Amino acid sequence: MTTSSENQKLIVVTGASTGMGASAARELARQGFHVLAGVRRERDADAIRSTGIEPVILDITKSEQVEALAARVADDPRALHALVNNAGIQVNAPVEALPMAQWRHVFEVNLFGHIAVTQALLPALLRANGRVVNISSIGGTVAMATYGAYAGAKFALEAVSDSLRREVAPLGVRVVVIEPGGVRTEMAARGVATANRLADRMTPDQEERYGSLVRANNELMTSGTASGLTADAAARIIAKAVTTRRPRTRYTAGRDAAVVTRLARILSDRTLDRILAANLRRHYPKRDDAIEARPVRARVRDLGLCK
Known part of the structure; x- marks a missing residue:
């Protein structure tokens, strides 16, 4: 547990409806902080509201909701100890x-929204x-096939x-990055469904x-998630980054993240390409399954019934 002085400090956690965000909010509340937990829907607010957790409606891509969060923090006499930028898709x-609209949406949520919240709460x-704790990903160090938008x-x-850390360190604010690998949350299942659509x-x-x-x-995504960290285990790493007196600039979360990050530092691009391709090859569908899974129009075309 933290000291009694921590009871007077606020923490903002975005994307706290489920998964790592919800678990981090609960862990930090357990340690004595007052957590403003960003959620997008009232039903999510009802689900996470508890001792030490105050849900706030927050879509980080909507400027009026970001401004309302900043006003809520400014009106509170307690100090803002940390912002955890966790929201993402x-x-x-x-x-x-x-499609280009999807590219822009990914960057709005996974990058520009975080910048907007950070700007609003930096004062x-x-x-x-x-301190600012940004939840990145193993995809922030290695961009695998089909991860172009997300990894970008x-x-x-x-x-x-990195830039923010070098700007605000002389002013007393620390910036920390968390790089999770596979984590057992609903996000991966939603990602697979989106990929299929x-x-x-x-x-x-x-x-x-x-x-x-x-x-x-x-x-590969499904199997990696099933064998990954629990959301609670990832939340403990986030809490460490929030509470330790002198945090590292980066933390990995999960063995897969630690291994891939290390390999990316020491291997050539071509060698890493071959390793990633070999790992993915094990998950390719068998030929008969692949044919069956193809859209009807493609199979009809192959039969010569259409051009």
Whole structure:
């Protein structure tokens, strides 16, 4: 448990409806902080509301809700100890096949929204010598096939975190990045469902090029999540970054994240490509399954019944 002085401190956690965000909110409340837990729906607010957790309606892409959060923090006499930028979405599709509107939406949620919340709360964090904890991903260090948009936003978040850290460290604010690998949350299942919806919209030629890749990646994502950290275990790493007196600039969460991050530092791009391809190859559908899974229009075309 923290000292009694911590009872007078606030923490903001975005994306606290489920998964790591909800678990982090509960862990930090357990340690004595007053947590403003960002959720998007009233039913999510009802689910997480408890001792030490005050839900706030927050879509980080909506400026009026970000401004309302900043006003709520400014009106509170307690110091803002930390902002945990956790909100995010997972969208997987080949670069060629992902519509531009989806690219922009991923960056709005996974990058620009975090920047908006950070800008809004930095005055309070500067007054309190607080800290910013940005939840990145293993995808912020290695961009796997079909992860172009997701990894692109996470790579950018890592870069913004580095720049922000160097700007505000002399002013007393610490910036920390958390890089989780597979975590057993609802986000991965939603990501697979989204990937399947996007795959259904691919053209026949795109299906021919990428259909098996998408299905293999979905299998890999599902298996990696099933064997990954629990949300509570990941939350304890987030809490450590929030509470330790001198936090590291980066923490990995999960063995897979630690291994891949280390490999990315020491291996050439080509060598890493081969390792990732070999790992993915095990999840490719068998030929008969792949044919069956292809859209009807593609199979009809193969039979010569249409052009």
